[in-house]
Amino acid sequence: MTLSAPRLRWHRSARRLALPILLIGGVAPANAQQQRPDGDTASVPLEGVDLERWLDRVVPDALQRGDIAGLVVAVVKDGVVLLEKGYGYADVARKTPMDPARSVIRVASVSKLLTATAVLQLVEQGVLELDRDIRSYLDFDLPAGSGPPITLRHLLTHTAGFSEIAYPRYRPPRTLREHVVNPPPRIYPAGTVPAYSNYGFNLAGYLVERMAQMSFGDYLEHRIFLPLGMQHSTVRMVEPGPLGALIVPTYQQASAKEPYPPGLMAEMLPTDSPSGGLATTAHDMTRFMLMQLQGGRYGETRLLLPESVAEMQAPAFIPIPGAQPLGLGLFRSDYRGVRAIGHSGDGEGAHAELKLFPEQGIGVFVAVNSSGAADPLLPAAFSLRARLFRQFADRYLPVTSRPDEPTAATASEHALLVAGEYAWTRRTVGDYREAFELIGRSFFRPAIRANADGTIETTPALAFQSEGRTQTWREIAPFVWRDVDGDARLVMSVRDGGVQAVWSDAAPSVWVSTPVPWHRSTALHLPLLGLVVVAFTLVSFGWAVISIIARRARSAGSTIDQNERSGHWTRVAAVVGLVYLAGWAIAFVLDAPSHLGSQPWIRGLQLIGLICIAGAALSLREAWRSWRRPKLAWTLVESTVTAMSLLYLVWFSFALRLLSLRLG
16 A cells, blocks of 8 residues: 555655755764864774674664665775665565665755766866856747846856746656746846755756757766766666666655655656756765766776866855855765765655765765654654764764854844744745745744843754754854854854844755745744634634524524624625635645646635635625624624735735746
8 A cells, every 4th residue: 555645745745845955964972982182083994894884783773763664875985995785675565675786776866966067078078168148058948037147057056046846746757858948937146045946957957968969868878877887877767677677666664665656756857857866876876976086087987077076076156154165066064174075865765965075085875765754853864864974974084073162242132133034045936835835934933043141042944953953052253153062053144234144054055044024924924824714713603603593583483683684795705715725725735736737726726815805895895884883793893804804815815926827
């Protein structure tokens, strides 16, 4: 028995709000280690035997506690493969073990590393330019928007300014061109604000496809996979033949035993997916890591020039002073003085991460085929991934302890300034998903609170604290905060006396939060929506009570009270408003944006919304009449309350785009 469709849809809806991130901080304590007099942590020499023994101790227990089916890991160092190993099951029902050489697993956004590599290959050949307006390469119209033109550098650093897109399930799946010809709106000028964009990377992949005059899947096969000997890798979402049979199923939890439907991801991504389609093995990824660590060379094969690799790995964009820089397709994630670059990937039950430590010549790849048990904020796969990388770094890398940093004199003043509600820069504009994101924000509550002692507190979602723990921060420099219980930092950009952006180093610098205006805050709208529901319910219930009383009065031959006859349209309007809100609530729970067939449902709800506008006018008229006849107390109250509720609901519907011609 497979998971129900509503359950799958809700899982996807929650994931899109919070999961496409990179966690490097770990949540479990590192292994006990000796401290040098200078405060540096003594590391263990990284050798294959010790590494395998250590992983054998920590991984099986972590899989069991996290309810994760299986894991593959690969580690390279100084040009050689130190370890490739699988743990747990690739197929739970058949008890097929994870095999680092033959278990082909989807790694979602780790695919972006291959896409960036393909772009740089064509840049070397003079076919593409990183800083040229991409419209000169396209065969469809891409609106210019405000600010500078979009370049490939913007696409590869998630700074093109695109809003988030919907992820409907296409049946049959669509080609890459069909995915990119209808671009989402641009909400930021290019090169100014990072906003994670799968569309942007699909567009970069389409430029590769168009300028190389072959499909994106063929390009990667002939120009990357074959030269590197990656024999079990593809970005084709429907892969026929032997390779397709090796792709492992993915699970929400191992204990469920039933995997996600095998075609689920194929219905959500292009047939060749530059942003998230890579299926590969741990063995294949060792070759890609070695190529990156060796200046573009693997064995006798040169995939990129050293200067291209250097440019790919170098800082290309820094959103906030003090934040980790973004590379071209690579995220910087330094840990306790050690430079780290890489990318994570998260799909339906598929979670992976590739991390490189260039100065140490080390690369690590980890992938699991289950999301795992639900942690307070994120599924167990996230905390497992973060914990492994933190413990690996603490054990094998020359990490340093944090210095003793005094509290800044501005702490109390700045704590009050930065307090408030925040939202991620990755957001949707222009349609009903604006309202959905506001409601979704009420579940995650990204916010900062000021304490009397000058410290601040952040909710788990704002700083991506994977244990679900509220964090307390102490200001150590103007608008630079340190977790009082750990190494994490929080940095802010402040201009003209107001916070512009906030970033925590528990996530890559593409994941920035900005303050929410009061008129868009959950603190305003959730109580008001709750009051509207109560008002409509009471008016509807009162109508039913009055109708029963009137019916009994008629049967007894009594005169019908004027209250029963007055305000009829007001009560109808309240019922319509209640149906309108209930319909949107159902659409939210069922994750309507992920289904193309939801358009008629949404248009029907919007038609009811237009009726609410008429209901608001009728209620206002009835309220005016009731105020002129104050003896009809109940009619006065219900018409006034209904009119005010409908007026707010109409304003909310237009302000948050529930009533909009655009649908995704």
